[in-house]
Amino acid sequence: xxxxHCSDIHLDSKMETNLxxxxxxERKQEILNTFERMVGYAAENDVQAIIIxxxxxxxxxxxxxxxxxxxxxISKNKNIEFLYLCGNHDENNFISLLEDRPSNLxxxxxxxTTFEVGNVKISGIAMDESNCNSIYxxxxxxxxxxxxxxxxxxxxxxxxxxxxxxxxxxxxxxKNIDYLALGHIHEYVQDNLDKRGIYCYCGCLEGxxxxxxxxxxxxxxxxxxxxxxxxFVSFAKRKLVELDFDITxxxxxxxxxxxxxxxxxxxxxxxxxxVVLKGRYEINLDKHIEMLEQKLENFYFAKVKDESxxxxxxxxxxxxxxxxxxxxxxxxxxxxxxxEKEKTILVGLKSLLGEDL
Ligand SMILES: [Mn+2]
Numbered sequence: 129x130x131x132x133h134c135s136d137i138h139l140d141s142k143m144e145t146n147l148x149x150x151x152x153x154e155r156k157q158e159i160l161n162t163f164e165r166m167v168g169y170a171a172e173n174d175v176q177a178i179i180i181x182x183x184x185x186x187x188x189x190x191x192x193x194x195x196x197x198x199x200x201x202i203s204k205n206k207n208i209e210f211l212y213l214c215g216n217h218d219e220n221n222f223i224s225l226l227e228d229r230p231s232n233l234x235x236x237x238x239x240x241t242t243f244e245v246g247n248v249k250i251s252g253i254a255m256d257e258s259n260c261n262s263i264y265x266x267x268x269x270x271x272x273x274x275x276x277x278x279x280x281x282x283x284x285x286x287x288x289x290x291x292x293x294x295x296x297x298x299x300x301x302x303k304n305i306d307y308l309a310l311g312h313i314h315e316y317v318q319d320n321l322d323k324r325g326i327y328c329y330c331g332c333l334e335g336x337x338x339x340x341x342x343x344x345x346x347x348x349x350x351x352x353x354x355x356x357x358x359x360f361v362s363f364a365k366r367k368l369v370e371l372d373f374d375i376t377x378x379x380x381x382x383x384x385x386x387x388x389x390x391x392x393x394x395x396x397x398x399x400x401x402x403v404v405l406k407g408r409y410e411i412n413l414d415k416h417i418e419m420l421e422q423k424l425e426n427f428y429f430a431k432v433k434d435e436s437x438x439x440x441x442x443x444x445x446x447x448x449x450x451x452x453x454x455x456x457x458x459x460x461x462x463x464x465x466x467x468e469k470e471k472t473i474l475v476g477l478k479s480l481l482g483e484d485l
Contacts, residue, residue: 129246134346135181135311136332159334177245181311182215182280203230214254215280252278260292264299271304280311307356335368338402368400376407400429405436438470
Protein backbone atom coordinates (compact mmCIF):
# COMPACT_ATOMS: atom_id res chain seq x y z
CA UNK A 129 0.00 0.00 0.00
CA UNK A 130 1.13 3.55 -0.70
CA UNK A 131 0.57 6.80 1.16
CA UNK A 132 1.83 10.27 0.26
CA HIS A 133 3.11 12.64 2.93
CA CYS A 134 3.13 16.25 1.75
CA SER A 135 3.11 19.56 3.54
CA ASP A 136 3.69 23.31 3.38
CA ILE A 137 2.25 23.85 -0.06
CA HIS A 138 1.36 27.46 0.79
CA LEU A 139 -1.26 27.88 -1.93
CA ASP A 140 -2.08 31.52 -2.69
CA SER A 141 1.41 32.70 -1.73
CA LYS A 142 1.99 36.14 -3.19
CA MET A 143 5.34 35.21 -4.82
CA GLU A 144 6.14 38.87 -5.45
CA THR A 145 9.54 39.10 -3.72
CA ASN A 146 11.61 38.38 -6.81
CA LEU A 147 9.11 38.17 -9.64
CA UNK A 148 7.25 40.66 -11.76
CA UNK A 149 3.46 40.75 -11.15
CA UNK A 150 2.85 38.65 -14.28
CA UNK A 151 5.38 35.99 -13.35
CA UNK A 152 4.29 36.05 -9.70
CA UNK A 153 0.77 35.23 -10.83
CA GLU A 154 2.05 32.51 -13.12
CA ARG A 155 4.18 31.00 -10.36
CA LYS A 156 1.19 31.07 -8.01
CA GLN A 157 -0.75 29.04 -10.57
CA GLU A 158 2.17 26.67 -10.93
CA ILE A 159 2.11 25.84 -7.22
CA LEU A 160 -1.57 25.00 -7.45
CA ASN A 161 -0.84 23.03 -10.59
CA THR A 162 1.87 21.02 -8.87
CA PHE A 163 -0.54 20.17 -6.07
CA GLU A 164 -3.07 18.93 -8.66
CA ARG A 165 -0.29 17.07 -10.48
CA MET A 166 0.69 15.36 -7.22
CA VAL A 167 -2.89 14.19 -6.74
CA GLY A 168 -2.80 12.93 -10.32
CA TYR A 169 0.39 11.02 -9.52
CA ALA A 170 -1.37 9.54 -6.47
CA ALA A 171 -4.32 8.40 -8.58
CA GLU A 172 -2.09 6.82 -11.22
CA ASN A 173 0.08 5.05 -8.68
CA ASP A 174 -2.66 3.58 -6.48
CA VAL A 175 -1.86 5.82 -3.55
CA GLN A 176 -4.58 5.29 -0.94
CA ALA A 177 -4.14 8.41 1.16
CA ILE A 178 -2.50 11.81 1.04
CA ILE A 179 -1.40 13.24 4.38
CA ILE A 180 -1.21 17.04 4.29
CA UNK A 181 0.82 17.96 7.38
CA UNK A 182 -0.18 21.61 7.51
CA UNK A 183 0.13 24.90 5.65
CA UNK A 184 -1.84 23.83 2.60
CA UNK A 185 -2.62 27.54 2.29
CA UNK A 186 -0.30 30.44 2.86
CA UNK A 187 -2.70 32.48 4.95
CA UNK A 188 -6.21 32.50 6.32
CA UNK A 189 -7.30 34.52 3.30
CA UNK A 190 -7.96 31.98 0.59
CA UNK A 191 -9.20 33.01 -2.84
CA UNK A 192 -12.44 31.42 -4.00
CA UNK A 193 -10.83 30.08 -7.15
CA UNK A 194 -8.05 28.30 -5.23
CA UNK A 195 -10.53 26.91 -2.75
CA UNK A 196 -12.80 25.56 -5.45
CA UNK A 197 -9.88 24.01 -7.37
CA UNK A 198 -8.65 22.24 -4.23
CA UNK A 199 -12.15 21.03 -3.37
CA UNK A 200 -12.72 19.86 -6.92
CA UNK A 201 -9.42 17.95 -6.92
CA ILE A 202 -10.35 16.24 -3.67
CA SER A 203 -13.93 15.46 -4.74
CA LYS A 204 -12.82 14.05 -8.08
CA ASN A 205 -10.48 11.58 -6.41
CA LYS A 206 -12.79 9.63 -4.14
CA ASN A 207 -10.40 6.67 -4.06
CA ILE A 208 -7.89 8.77 -2.16
CA GLU A 209 -8.35 9.78 1.46
CA PHE A 210 -7.08 13.30 2.14
CA LEU A 211 -5.93 13.59 5.72
CA TYR A 212 -5.57 17.24 6.48
CA LEU A 213 -3.89 18.90 9.43
CA CYS A 214 -4.03 22.67 9.80
CA GLY A 215 -0.71 24.45 10.11
CA ASN A 216 0.32 27.70 11.70
CA HIS A 217 -0.38 29.63 8.51
CA ASP A 218 -3.73 28.36 7.41
CA GLU A 219 -5.57 28.01 10.74
CA ASN A 220 -8.92 26.43 10.17
CA ASN A 221 -10.50 28.76 7.65
CA PHE A 222 -10.56 26.34 4.77
CA ILE A 223 -12.49 23.70 6.67
CA SER A 224 -14.66 25.86 8.91
CA LEU A 225 -16.02 27.80 5.94
CA LEU A 226 -16.89 24.65 4.00
CA GLU A 227 -20.58 24.05 3.47
CA ASP A 228 -20.15 20.65 1.93
CA ARG A 229 -17.04 18.80 2.98
CA PRO A 230 -16.11 16.00 0.54
CA SER A 231 -16.48 12.60 2.20
CA ASN A 232 -12.83 11.76 1.50
CA LEU A 233 -11.51 14.88 3.22
CA UNK A 234 -10.66 13.96 6.80
CA UNK A 235 -9.50 16.62 9.20
CA UNK A 236 -7.37 16.27 12.31
CA UNK A 237 -8.87 18.00 15.30
CA UNK A 238 -7.48 19.73 18.38
CA UNK A 239 -7.81 16.37 20.08
CA UNK A 240 -5.97 13.27 18.85
CA THR A 241 -7.92 11.85 15.92
CA THR A 242 -7.09 8.53 14.28
CA PHE A 243 -8.00 7.45 10.76
CA GLU A 244 -7.48 3.92 9.50
CA VAL A 245 -6.10 3.48 6.01
CA GLY A 246 -5.48 -0.15 5.07
CA ASN A 247 -3.42 -1.68 7.83
CA VAL A 248 -2.17 1.67 9.12
CA LYS A 249 -3.47 3.87 11.91
CA ILE A 250 -2.84 7.54 11.19
CA SER A 251 -3.17 9.85 14.20
CA GLY A 252 -2.80 13.58 14.23
CA ILE A 253 -3.55 16.63 16.29
CA ALA A 254 -3.65 20.35 15.49
CA MET A 255 -1.55 21.95 18.19
CA ASP A 256 -2.47 25.20 19.85
CA GLU A 257 -1.74 26.99 23.11
CA SER A 258 -4.33 24.95 24.99
CA ASN A 259 -3.17 21.45 24.07
CA CYS A 260 0.57 21.75 23.31
CA ASN A 261 1.58 20.57 26.79
CA SER A 262 -0.77 17.64 26.97
CA ILE A 263 -0.41 16.07 23.51
CA TYR A 264 2.41 13.76 24.63
CA UNK A 265 0.60 12.17 27.58
CA UNK A 266 -2.64 11.87 25.67
CA UNK A 267 -1.06 9.96 22.77
CA UNK A 268 -1.60 6.24 23.29
CA UNK A 269 -0.76 3.98 20.39
CA UNK A 270 -1.05 0.22 20.32
CA UNK A 271 2.32 -1.54 19.95
CA UNK A 272 0.75 -4.11 17.59
CA UNK A 273 -0.50 -1.46 15.16
CA UNK A 274 1.40 0.21 12.36
CA UNK A 275 1.31 3.83 13.49
CA UNK A 276 1.79 7.08 11.61
CA UNK A 277 1.57 10.31 13.61
CA UNK A 278 1.02 13.70 11.97
CA UNK A 279 2.13 16.98 13.54
CA UNK A 280 2.97 20.49 12.41
CA UNK A 281 5.73 22.42 14.16
CA UNK A 282 9.39 22.86 14.91
CA UNK A 283 11.09 19.90 16.55
CA UNK A 284 13.15 20.56 19.62
CA UNK A 285 14.85 18.21 22.00
CA UNK A 286 14.62 20.50 24.99
CA UNK A 287 12.21 19.68 27.73
CA UNK A 288 9.96 22.41 29.05
CA UNK A 289 10.02 24.18 25.72
CA UNK A 290 6.41 23.61 24.91
CA UNK A 291 4.54 26.11 22.89
CA UNK A 292 2.12 25.64 20.04
CA UNK A 293 4.95 25.74 17.48
CA UNK A 294 7.31 23.32 19.23
CA UNK A 295 7.33 19.56 19.02
CA UNK A 296 9.23 17.89 21.81
CA UNK A 297 10.80 14.95 20.02
CA UNK A 298 12.11 13.24 23.14
CA UNK A 299 8.58 12.98 24.50
CA UNK A 300 7.48 11.16 21.35
CA UNK A 301 10.08 8.42 21.77
CA UNK A 302 8.96 4.92 22.74
CA LYS A 303 5.35 5.75 21.89
CA ASN A 304 5.04 3.04 19.21
CA ILE A 305 5.32 5.54 16.36
CA ASP A 306 6.56 3.97 13.11
CA TYR A 307 6.57 7.15 11.04
CA LEU A 308 6.22 10.70 12.31
CA ALA A 309 4.93 12.80 9.40
CA LEU A 310 5.90 16.39 10.07
CA GLY A 311 5.17 19.73 8.50
CA HIS A 312 6.58 23.23 9.03
CA ILE A 313 10.19 22.97 7.84
CA HIS A 314 10.33 23.55 4.09
CA GLU A 315 13.19 21.17 3.53
CA TYR A 316 13.27 17.39 3.36
CA VAL A 317 14.68 15.99 6.62
CA GLN A 318 14.59 12.39 7.81
CA ASP A 319 16.11 10.73 10.85
CA ASN A 320 15.54 8.09 13.50
CA LEU A 321 13.01 8.89 16.18
CA ASP A 322 13.76 5.91 18.38
CA LYS A 323 14.51 2.20 17.93
CA ARG A 324 11.19 1.65 16.23
CA GLY A 325 10.37 4.72 14.22
CA ILE A 326 11.61 7.56 12.08
CA TYR A 327 10.58 11.19 11.79
CA CYS A 328 10.39 13.10 8.55
CA TYR A 329 9.77 16.58 7.24
CA CYS A 330 8.77 16.15 3.60
CA GLY A 331 9.46 19.86 2.88
CA CYS A 332 7.44 22.09 0.59
CA LEU A 333 6.19 21.08 -2.86
CA GLU A 334 7.63 24.06 -4.74
CA GLY A 335 10.37 26.41 -3.57
CA UNK A 336 9.16 29.98 -3.35
CA UNK A 337 12.21 32.07 -2.41
CA UNK A 338 15.97 31.61 -2.41
CA UNK A 339 15.73 30.39 1.18
CA UNK A 340 13.99 27.35 -0.33
CA UNK A 341 16.62 26.17 -2.81
CA UNK A 342 17.09 22.69 -4.20
CA UNK A 343 14.88 19.66 -4.75
CA UNK A 344 11.31 19.96 -3.49
CA UNK A 345 8.54 17.42 -3.50
CA UNK A 346 6.78 14.90 -1.29
CA UNK A 347 7.45 11.62 0.47
CA UNK A 348 5.98 8.39 -0.87
CA UNK A 349 5.47 5.74 1.80
CA UNK A 350 5.52 2.11 0.70
CA UNK A 351 3.84 0.07 3.37
CA UNK A 352 3.72 -3.71 3.73
CA UNK A 353 3.09 -6.03 6.69
CA UNK A 354 6.55 -5.48 8.03
CA UNK A 355 7.58 -1.94 7.39
CA UNK A 356 6.96 1.63 6.23
CA UNK A 357 9.53 2.65 3.63
CA UNK A 358 9.75 6.38 2.86
CA UNK A 359 11.12 7.68 -0.40
CA PHE A 360 11.52 11.36 -1.30
CA VAL A 361 10.00 12.16 -4.69
CA SER A 362 11.37 15.31 -6.33
CA PHE A 363 8.32 16.90 -7.93
CA ALA A 364 8.62 20.68 -8.24
CA LYS A 365 8.13 22.30 -11.64
CA ARG A 366 10.97 24.72 -11.01
CA LYS A 367 13.89 24.79 -8.64
CA LEU A 368 15.58 27.74 -7.01
CA VAL A 369 19.32 27.48 -7.47
CA GLU A 370 22.03 29.52 -5.80
CA LEU A 371 25.36 29.68 -7.57
CA ASP A 372 28.23 31.00 -5.47
CA PHE A 373 31.12 32.37 -7.51
CA ASP A 374 34.44 33.44 -6.02
CA ILE A 375 35.91 36.36 -7.96
CA THR A 376 39.19 36.42 -6.03
CA UNK A 377 42.13 36.61 -8.44
CA UNK A 378 40.13 37.89 -11.42
CA UNK A 379 41.36 41.22 -12.73
CA UNK A 380 38.95 41.39 -15.65
CA UNK A 381 35.16 41.54 -15.31
CA UNK A 382 34.58 39.91 -18.72
CA UNK A 383 36.42 36.77 -17.59
CA UNK A 384 34.15 36.64 -14.54
CA UNK A 385 31.06 37.03 -16.72
CA UNK A 386 32.24 34.32 -19.10
CA UNK A 387 33.03 31.89 -16.29
CA UNK A 388 29.63 32.44 -14.64
CA UNK A 389 27.71 32.08 -17.89
CA UNK A 390 29.66 28.85 -18.59
CA UNK A 391 28.83 27.47 -15.14
CA UNK A 392 25.18 28.44 -15.47
CA UNK A 393 24.90 26.23 -18.59
CA UNK A 394 24.67 23.16 -16.32
CA UNK A 395 21.48 24.57 -14.76
CA UNK A 396 18.11 24.19 -16.46
CA UNK A 397 16.74 27.46 -17.83
CA UNK A 398 13.36 26.64 -16.27
CA UNK A 399 14.85 27.34 -12.87
CA UNK A 400 15.24 30.51 -10.84
CA UNK A 401 18.89 31.42 -10.41
CA UNK A 402 20.69 33.57 -7.91
CA VAL A 403 24.38 34.18 -8.53
CA VAL A 404 26.27 35.29 -5.43
CA LEU A 405 29.65 36.91 -5.98
CA LYS A 406 32.07 36.04 -3.19
CA GLY A 407 35.72 36.60 -2.40
CA ARG A 408 37.99 39.62 -2.70
CA TYR A 409 38.74 41.97 -5.57
CA GLU A 410 41.19 44.77 -6.32
CA ILE A 411 40.11 48.38 -6.68
CA ASN A 412 40.73 48.48 -10.42
CA LEU A 413 38.10 45.81 -11.16
CA ASP A 414 35.05 47.40 -12.77
CA LYS A 415 31.90 45.44 -12.03
CA HIS A 416 28.97 45.31 -14.44
CA ILE A 417 26.34 43.55 -12.35
CA GLU A 418 23.38 44.57 -14.50
CA MET A 419 25.11 43.40 -17.66
CA LEU A 420 25.68 40.01 -16.05
CA GLU A 421 22.02 39.85 -15.06
CA GLN A 422 21.09 40.54 -18.67
CA LYS A 423 23.34 37.72 -19.84
CA LEU A 424 21.35 35.38 -17.57
CA GLU A 425 18.00 36.58 -18.85
CA ASN A 426 17.20 33.27 -20.52
CA PHE A 427 16.51 31.77 -17.08
CA TYR A 428 12.94 31.93 -15.76
CA PHE A 429 14.38 34.40 -13.32
CA ALA A 430 17.95 35.41 -12.49
CA LYS A 431 19.56 37.89 -10.18
CA VAL A 432 23.09 38.66 -9.06
CA LYS A 433 24.00 39.45 -5.48
CA ASP A 434 27.39 40.97 -4.89
CA GLU A 435 28.92 39.90 -1.58
CA SER A 436 32.52 40.27 -2.72
CA UNK A 437 34.74 42.58 -0.73
CA UNK A 438 37.35 45.06 -1.79
CA UNK A 439 40.89 44.15 -0.85
CA UNK A 440 41.93 46.79 1.61
CA UNK A 441 44.13 45.47 4.38
CA UNK A 442 44.21 47.81 7.40
CA UNK A 443 47.97 47.21 7.74
CA UNK A 444 48.45 48.66 4.24
CA UNK A 445 46.95 51.97 5.24
CA UNK A 446 48.08 52.13 8.87
CA UNK A 447 51.12 54.24 8.09
CA UNK A 448 49.73 55.98 5.05
CA UNK A 449 49.69 59.64 6.02
CA UNK A 450 47.96 60.77 2.83
CA UNK A 451 44.32 61.84 2.57
CA UNK A 452 43.63 58.37 1.20
CA UNK A 453 45.06 56.70 4.33
CA UNK A 454 43.13 59.01 6.62
CA UNK A 455 39.91 58.38 4.70
CA UNK A 456 40.28 54.59 4.83
CA UNK A 457 41.14 54.58 8.52
CA UNK A 458 38.03 56.68 9.26
CA UNK A 459 35.77 54.31 7.34
CA UNK A 460 37.32 51.16 8.87
CA UNK A 461 36.78 52.57 12.39
CA UNK A 462 33.17 53.58 11.69
CA UNK A 463 30.04 51.69 12.69
CA UNK A 464 29.17 50.78 9.13
CA UNK A 465 28.70 47.12 8.21
CA UNK A 466 31.55 45.37 6.39
CA UNK A 467 29.64 45.68 3.11
CA GLU A 468 28.97 49.38 3.65
CA LYS A 469 32.63 49.98 4.55
CA GLU A 470 33.76 48.34 1.32
CA LYS A 471 31.30 50.36 -0.73
CA THR A 472 32.28 53.62 0.95
CA ILE A 473 35.98 52.94 0.51
CA LEU A 474 35.46 51.99 -3.13
CA VAL A 475 33.52 55.15 -3.97
CA GLY A 476 35.91 57.31 -1.95
CA LEU A 477 39.07 55.88 -3.48
CA LYS A 478 37.68 56.14 -6.98
CA SER A 479 36.79 59.79 -6.46
CA LEU A 480 40.25 60.44 -5.01
CA LEU A 481 41.67 58.88 -8.15
CA GLY A 482 39.44 61.15 -10.22
CA GLU A 483 37.54 58.25 -11.79
CA ASP A 484 33.89 58.18 -12.80
CA LEU A 485 31.69 56.93 -10.01
MN1 LIG B 1 4.99 26.25 6.13
